Amino acid sequence: MVAQADDAVFRPVRTGNPFEETVERLLQAIKLGVVVPGDRLPSERDLAARLNVSRVTLREAIHALTEAGYVESRRGRYGGTFVNAQLPKPRRTPAKRLARELGDGLEDALVLRSALETGAAEAAAERALSEAEQEHLRRCLAETSGAKLSDYRRFDSRLHLAIAEVSGSPSLTSATADVRMRLNELLDAIPLLERNLRHSNEQHEAIVAAILAGDPPAARQAMQEHLSGTATLLRAFLA
Amino acid sequence: MVAQADDAVFRPVRTGNPFEETVERLLQAIKLGVVVPGDRLPSERDLAARLNVSRVTLREAIHALTEAGYVESRRGRYGGTFVNAQLPKPRRTPAKRLARELGDGLEDALVLRSALETGAAEAAAERALSEAEQEHLRRCLAETSGAKLSDYRRFDSRLHLAIAEVSGSPSLTSATADVRMRLNELLDAIPLLERNLRHSNEQHEAIVAAILAGDPPAARQAMQEHLSGTATLLRAFLA
DNA sequence: ATCTATTGGTCTGCCCCCAGTCCATTGACT
DNA sequence: AGTCAATGGACTGGGGGCAGACCAATAGAT
CATH class of the missing domain: 1.10.10.10 (Winged helix-like DNA-binding domain superfamily/Winged helix DNA-binding domain)
Known part of the structure; x- marks a missing residue:
């Protein structure tokens, strides 16, 4: 059917x-x-x-x-x-169970996320960003790079959201926030390794650099690579 | 700000x-x-x-x-x-007025649409479509090509929706339907010329062909060209 | 010490929406 | 001609969310 x-x-x-x-x-x-x-x-x-x-x-x-x-x-x-200063730690639902509950929902979210965020990166690179917007991007990038392991997910989310913001489309930003929330529960279920984290930071650098340089294809490409890495990780852990 | x-x-x-x-x-x-x-x-x-x-x-x-x-x-x-067989004809609100009411909403919708639909075309081309899905696509394409001028918008919408459907992401389909609805009122405000229509049909052919051929970059490219044409038309008429 | 603007906390009456139930109508099938 | 299943049509009681008004607390300004 x-x-x-x-x-x-x-x-x-x-x-x-x-x-x-x-x-x-x-x-x-x-x-x-x-x-x-x-x-x-x-x-x-x-x-x-x-x-x-x-x-x-x-x-x-x-x-x-x-x-x-x-x-x-x-x-x-x-x-x-x-x-609160001390946020409740998210309960780690076993990955397998999450995967079962979501079913096709995982693929759905991943496909949507890819479309939204690569589109956002491309659109952001096409725009002439104001000084404030550039500064905002750079700050979010720096904060993410310097984040402790326990705070990393939150700052990473914030950075991705910031990229969507500077696409100039509020609807795109909203949709990005929503799909990210859908995935965050899954992301919490997989371990965060120092190595992945370093790699992630490098990719973030490349994405932001391409956006600031006004190079849409490069921005899209960099975001695509970044996302497919996360997607592969997720699929592997939830398989 | x-x-x-x-x-x-x-x-x-x-x-x-x-x-x-x-x-x-x-x-x-x-x-x-x-x-x-x-x-x-x-x-x-x-x-x-x-x-x-x-x-x-x-x-x-x-x-x-x-x-x-x-x-x-x-x-x-x-x-x-x-x-009903005879649908009420949409009232043609003057373009200028629509543009004023929407304001930044137009750019918002266009950016979001671009992200969603190029993403959908690419994702669709990546998937192995079932026989039924392929047939569905071809039928929507044929119906659009053969549509009368008065019915064209409806069949065109249906075709774009069909492409989103075969992306395999229900959320992407929903979002595509929503943003299309936002734009349809604008589209009703601009005249539909035989020449644009023929051009549109050719682009539709290219998009569907690339999807059926399983060529993601080509599908994205074809969709991107198609959308930017419409976007330019809209911006021109509402300026 | 007093004043005051702003904030969270509380209460009331109202309306929209809901789940569930039963009624009225229709036309294919026997 | 009669049966029956599925549909639109109508009604009721109850609950959640609402706007608006008012109370209580707090800390800076005077």
């Missing part, structure tokens, strides 16, 4: 209720390194407006994250909700 | 209520040619389950489309909801 277009257009209009979605988003912000330990989240009123969710629902989500140990709230002016 | 990652991760958790989203989905099915005039939609019970929406909400959406002249329902066994 061939995959039908019906499946795409008649897919669920929403996955989960607003509360669950909100929790997911806040986790995204933390796990992708958009807010780092010690950072303050936007005020409840602001955040609720941006997420287009009632303050009650947002508060329930924050409460859930508080119980899970991710954030803490303080009242009063200059108060707010802050990301 | 540089675009912040916040904007991506703190974007609204949902745009519109379930009713509106459902209407949008059904319109998508019709306008992208997933269901053609005369076709029957899945039964309300089935469809509601697939869309993860209550039957009441789905019925309200169908009712709205009935009033708008898109579909008609018949009761009894072998009844159902059918797509």
Whole structure:
């Protein structure tokens, strides 16, 4: 049976209720390194407006994250909700089990990720980046290079997200963040070796260099190589 | 000001209520040619389950489309909801106005589309397509080539969607359908010339040929050329 | 010491959406 | 002619999310 277009257009209009979605988003912000330990989240009123969710629902989500140990709230002016210094360590679900649960979902995510991120790298290299954007890229690159092993995944996510950002397409950035979250659980299941990490950093350098140099084909090529390395690693560990 | 990652991760958790989203989905099915005039939609019970929406909400959406002249329902066994033979003609909003309303949204959509569809073409060419998939592609191609001017947009959408389908990534297919819907309103605003149409058909041939031949770089290249042509046309008319 | 702006915390009434159930209609099959 | 399965149509009770108003705490500014 061939995959039908019906499946795409008649897919669920929403996955989960607003509360669950909100929790997911806040986790995204933390796990992708958009807010780092010690950072303050936007005020409840602001955040609720941006997420287009009632303050009650947002508060329930924050409460859930508080119980899970991710954030803490303080009242009063200059108060707010802050990301904890010690984040809960992700439970390492056995790789085999994850693979079974996901099934075709892994290939789905990998194909989508490849399209999005190589496209983002290419688009970013085509644009004339502002000084601020260039600086932002360089900082994310440096932070990732200097990250401890325990923090590496978060800074790596942040760097990839930064590349998507400078593509100039917000939708592309959002989609990149989403697919990365889908993969992060898998990535947590495989060990992080010093050697892979060094190799990864070299590839990051090449990607950012090509983007800053305004060389779209090189940027695409470098990103493609980087991603296929990760993809191979994942497929191997989850096979 | 540089675009912040916040904007991506703190974007609204949902745009519109379930009713509106459902209407949008059904319109998508019709306008992208997933269901053609005369076709029957899945039964309300089935469809509601697939869309993860209550039957009441789905019925309200169908009712709205009935009033708008898109579909008609018949009761009894072998009844159902059918797509009208005469679809309401899209109102041609003046291009300038659309461009103003969208603003950066146009560039956003074009960049995302490029990433998704060139990625899809490449991924499709990498896969070993089943006989059914190959036939499906060829049929969509033939239908588009033979389409009347008034139906062209719908068959063209369907063909592009078919290419995304055979990429093997459902998420990629969904995303492609969504961004196409965003662009279709713009595309309706620009005239369709016989000459562009012939050129478009030739490019479609090249894309499908490269996919069937299993030549990823050629498929990407062909798709890239095709899309950049459309993009140029759009930018010119909306400038 | 007091004031005040900003933030998290709480409560109320309302509406949309939902799951489940039953009814009404239709047309192919026997 | 009768049967029957599947479809659209209609109703009900309940729950989640909503907007808005108000309370409580906090720390800088005066």
